[in-house]
Each structure stands twice: as C-alpha cells, then as structure tokens.
Amino acid sequence: MTSLLQASSITKQFPGTLALDNVQLDLQAGEIHAVVGENGAGKSTLMKILSGVYTPDAGTITFEGAPLTVSNPRDALTHGIAIVHQELSLVPALTVAENIYPGRLPTNALGFVKYGELFRRAAAILDSINLDISPRTPVSDLSIAKQQLVEIAKALSMDTKVLILDEPTSALTEREVEILFDLLRKLAAKGVGILYISHKLDEIFALTDRITVLRDGKYIGTVDTADVSTEDIIRMMVGRELGHMYPAKSSGERAPLLEIRDLRLPGQPMPCTFTLYAGEIVGFAGLIGSGRTELARAIFGADARAAGELRLEGKPVNIGSPSEAIKYQIGYLPEDRKAAGLFLDMSVKMNIEAANRPAVTSNGFINSAKERVLAEEYVRQLSIATAGVDQEVRRLSGGNQQKVLVAKWLAIKPKVLIVDEPTRGVDVGAKSEIHHLLRQLAETGVAVMMISSELPEILGMSDRVMVMHEGAIVAEIPGGEATEEKIMAYASGQTAGVPAV
Known part of the structure; x- marks a missing residue:
C-alpha cells in the first residue's frame, strides 16, 4: 500500500478547549483505518478538518504526495475526500437520484433537469456498489440502512478517494452491517482509503487493517489491528485499566x-x-x-x-x-x-x-x-x-x-x-x-x-x-x-x- 493522506502535527483550539494537540494520521490507499478514542478525544474534530469543515490552527495535510489545503467541504470533495456523518443529510421527499446528485443535477440549455440522464447516472452508481434500489424511489420509503448506503453512493458519485464514516452502523441490524462491511471491503480493494470511526470495538477488529488511537486531543499511537487485543486498545483509549466492563450480577429474593x-x-x-x-x-x-x-x-x-x-x-x-x-x-x-x-x-x-x-x-x-x-x-x-x-x-x-x-x-x-x-x-x-x-x-x-x-x-x-x-x-x-x-x-x-x- 502507498500513503494516500497524511496529517502531521494537527492542532485545533476552541474557546476554553484544546481539541487537538499535535495529532498525526496516516491513511494508505486501499486500507480501512479505524480512528478510536473516548468521547471528547478529538476524533470528530480531526475528521472535520480533513473534510474541510474546520481549518487547523497548526499542522499540515499531505494528499497523494502533495501539500493540501481544504477551506470548506466542497473544496474537500473536489479533491475526492468525502464524509458520511452519523446524522444523515438526505432529503426524504426527494428521490434517491436527486439525493445522490444534490446541486449537480444534469440540465439542458434552458435549465430544466434531464431526469432520464439523472436516473441513468444514479443507477450506474447504485449498480457499482450492488445496491438494489430504484433511483426513482423517494428516500422516505427506504430503511435507515438503505439510506446509509445511499449516503455512501452520494459520496462515491464524486470520484471519492478518501471516504470517512462516522458511526455508520448505529441504526443498522446485524445483517445490514454485513452488507455495509462487504461494500467497504470492495471499495478498499479498488484503492479507496477508508477512515472508520466507531465505538463498537468488535466492528473495528472485524473490519479494519490499522487503528489510530486518540486520547484527550492527543495522538497515542497507530497499530496493526491483527497485532493487538481489545484490552490493548481500551488501555490506549482510556489510559487506565477499566476492570470488568460488566459489574457482578446480584442475587437473592426480590419482590x-x-x-x-x-x-x-x-x-x-x-x-x-x-x-x-x-x-x-x-x-x-x-x-x-x-x-x-x-x-x-x-x-x-x-x-x-x-x-x-x-x-x-x-x-x-x-x-x-x-x-x-x-x-x-x-x-x-x-x-x-x-x-x-x-x-x-x-x-x-x-x-x-x-x-x-x-x-x-x-x-x-x-x-x-x-x-x-x-x-x-x-x-x-x-x-x-x-x-x-x-x-x-x-x-x-x-x-x-x-x-x-x-x-x-x-x-x-x-x-x-x-x-x-x-x-x-x-x-x-x-x-x-x-x-x-x-x-x-x-x-x-x-x-x-x-x-x-x-x-x-x-x-x-x-x-x-x-x-x-x-x-x-x-x-x-x-x-x-x-x-x-x-x-x-x-x-x-x-x-x-x-x-x-
């Protein structure tokens, strides 16, 4: 694998909070890379910097070997960096196709939407990720799981090279998670670099190649997933031993x-x-x-x-x-x-x-x-x-x-x-x-x-x-x-x- 995106010495200060302090990240082409940490560790802030929502106060980003500056999300998208947030951004009343190409609908010389072309383009994107949904379907008719996949199709429609996913399985069933994982593995096989944020450590170990751990806005380390245990990652995340995750159960007569x-x-x-x-x-x-x-x-x-x-x-x-x-x-x-x-x-x-x-x-x-x-x-x-x-x-x-x-x-x-x-x-x-x-x-x-x-x-x-x-x-x-x-x-x-x- 070759390095696709590197973030070095990233620092971000908000009033009263040092959200990121000299953080680094290296994403390789074709890998699924987890970013983990407790709430408030800085994961979301780092992802927002990479996707153009925030500008870092210090540090550099390198993309495909060249320095990169992204000033807004649209700028990030033009470089092929897309983020799928935990809260979906689809418009329920619009069709799947209209949601995949928001603000980019094909039009004729008079400014009218060429729906035939729109539906053909959307169908091609959906077919590329084996998503059996009609592009004419209103998003409101879809399950949360299929809406999540439409969000990914929307990101891929912009020639995405880096796909960032924030808690993508929070509303999915076990079977729907398997479908999503299969899609992500296929994207990685095509060379897409995937940054995956999740609190579910079983998912992290089932899906990812490497794990970067943040704690209190600081970079703790990056490890190969195959080389560590759940306990190792928890220890890196919290900086202490948690003891037993589940307390002892009580017993005795109850009224x-x-x-x-x-x-x-x-x-x-x-x-x-x-x-x-x-x-x-x-x-x-x-x-x-x-x-x-x-x-x-x-x-x-x-x-x-x-x-x-x-x-x-x-x-x-x-x-x-x-x-x-x-x-x-x-x-x-x-x-x-x-x-x-x-x-x-x-x-x-x-x-x-x-x-x-x-x-x-x-x-x-x-x-x-x-x-x-x-x-x-x-x-x-x-x-x-x-x-x-x-x-x-x-x-x-x-x-x-x-x-x-x-x-x-x-x-x-x-x-x-x-x-x-x-x-x-x-x-x-x-x-x-x-x-x-x-x-x-x-x-x-x-x-x-x-x-x-x-x-x-x-x-x-x-x-x-x-x-x-x-x-x-x-x-x-x-x-x-x-x-x-x-x-x-x-x-x-x-x-x-x-x-x-």
Whole structure:
C-alpha cells in the first residue's frame, strides 16, 4: 500500500478547549483505518478538518504526495475526500437520484433537469456498489440502512478517494452491517482509503487493517489491528485499566415491583405479560422492529396501548401519559437522546431538573439555588465532564450528553427505570460507567428494564432476558442460561411457538 493522506502535527483550539494537540494520521490507499478514542478525544474534530469543515490552527495535510489545503467541504470533495456523518443529510421527499446528485443535477440549455440522464447516472452508481434500489424511489420509503448506503453512493458519485464514516452502523441490524462491511471491503480493494470511526470495538477488529488511537486531543499511537487485543486498545483509549466492563450480577429474593398483564400493542395480536422485580435488570432483546421500543413507550404512557393492565407494588395504576408515569416514579431513557431525550439548546442544570420541576421550585417559582444544588449533585455523582451546570448540553460530548440524560431520570428517584439503548454512541469508558451505574441503581431496589441491540451488553448486564419477536415476548431466559445463539434463535422466529423457558 502507498500513503494516500497524511496529517502531521494537527492542532485545533476552541474557546476554553484544546481539541487537538499535535495529532498525526496516516491513511494508505486501499486500507480501512479505524480512528478510536473516548468521547471528547478529538476524533470528530480531526475528521472535520480533513473534510474541510474546520481549518487547523497548526499542522499540515499531505494528499497523494502533495501539500493540501481544504477551506470548506466542497473544496474537500473536489479533491475526492468525502464524509458520511452519523446524522444523515438526505432529503426524504426527494428521490434517491436527486439525493445522490444534490446541486449537480444534469440540465439542458434552458435549465430544466434531464431526469432520464439523472436516473441513468444514479443507477450506474447504485449498480457499482450492488445496491438494489430504484433511483426513482423517494428516500422516505427506504430503511435507515438503505439510506446509509445511499449516503455512501452520494459520496462515491464524486470520484471519492478518501471516504470517512462516522458511526455508520448505529441504526443498522446485524445483517445490514454485513452488507455495509462487504461494500467497504470492495471499495478498499479498488484503492479507496477508508477512515472508520466507531465505538463498537468488535466492528473495528472485524473490519479494519490499522487503528489510530486518540486520547484527550492527543495522538497515542497507530497499530496493526491483527497485532493487538481489545484490552490493548481500551488501555490506549482510556489510559487506565477499566476492570470488568460488566459489574457482578446480584442475587437473592426480590419482590414484584411492576407487573404488566396482557399488554397488547396496537396492530399486534399477541399480548405481553411479565413482571419487573425490585433490584434486578431485565434485558429486552430482539431484532429491530420486534416491538421492544413500542412496548417500553406503551408502559411509559408515551404511546397508546390496545389493551392491558399495569400494577405497581401490587396496586393497579392507570398510566396514559409520561407525566403520569413520572408521578409514579417511572423513568424512560429513550433510544435517541437528541431527538427525544434532551433539550440541546438548554443548560445542563435545566435538563437535569426537566422531569422533576417540583424539586427545584418554591411557592411556584424556580429556586435557582435548589436547581444548582440538584444539578451539581448529579454532575458530581456521574462524573459529567462539563465547564459548569450552565453549559449548553449540545456542547458536551456524546457520552456526557448520555450521562445528563441519565441524571434527568435519577432526579425523579425512580422506582422503575426503562433504558432504551443506554450506551449507544458512547465510548468504552462511559459505557463501563453507565453499566456500573445501572447495577448500583438495581442494588438500591430500582427495577431496570434495559433494551439493547448489543448482545454482549444483554448477556453481561441482565439478570433475566426477555426476547421479543413481532410484538410478542417469545422467551424468558435466566441470565446465567442465556447465550447469543439462543437469543438469536428466538429473536429471528426460528423457535416461535416454543414455550418460553
């Protein structure tokens, strides 16, 4: 392989933050190169510099052997450097073809779009990556996975030589991840250099050739993937031993806390019945679309349920809205923290108090002293890295945003806490902290209902595992007896109809 892109001594300063300090990176043609680090390590800042979003304060970039200066994303694209962000930039109402060629639609002398040529060009790009989608299809009709592949097709339509992918599998199923990996390997075989950012270390080891590690804005090292272990990379990322990723599970007798009886989701024929016990973590596994999130939202009162009864501490409760759930001290940490969990433009303290305003009011008015005490308590308890409780949440790293969301629900002193993908998009250090926090909550008597698409997390955290398929719970497996193979067999419907164990 030959060097394709080199970044040397890259430094970037933001007000109050040295985001990158003398960082380096070397990408070779035809390799898949991971860039890893904890949230706030500088990965995204470096990628934004390479793709023209930011300009470095110091350092040099060399591309194909010559010095390169990129002043904006369009400039980067003209050189063949494209980035696919975690938040997709497609326009749902437009066709696949129009999204692949935004601002570059072929037109005639009168300025009218030549749709025949547009669809032919788009079809050729889609065919080159074996993506069986009609270029005439509205993007709104596509799954998230296919939208992700359309984003890659859009990047490749500009003769891309360097493709940067930021958390590309966060919303994909296992099968969709395999399709994406197959595509990336084919692109690398054609000489495209791929920079791959992910918090999922199993993906890093399955896909990449080399790994560059950043920590606190500094370059730690670059290693061949085949020469290191997961533990080696974690040690480089966090600069310390994490100990066990998953805390020890608790045991002993537990009292029923929340009973769900014959709860049926709209449009689903089968009801769900189960009990959450005080002091346990129950993992809910299943494929995307199996109904896990819908079940959680119905319990929390965010969505209507077609039928069913809820009993809390032995007494019937009628929960028809999130505010009623909160009244009963039931919290819900949603899957998408930015869209449904946090107020990004508001401060850390306002987010933490959002679900429990009575705790910070006096005579009907917000008591600034109370809200500061509340916020600072949880910032300290959860080790939230912030300049202060008045800082806007949008300015925090993803892992610290997730901690603020956890703090918001801890502030209601929950009896039941529902967490949907609690560690999605956070680094390995923050993931370990959240795991231990959930176990600590369980040990204080909280019943934790945990939805996760990561089977190692389900196995490592759950006292019991509930497996869902097509809106129904098809198996209940004791934590000590659960395996990935057993869970996937139930989740995929291979054993649908077999009595739950």
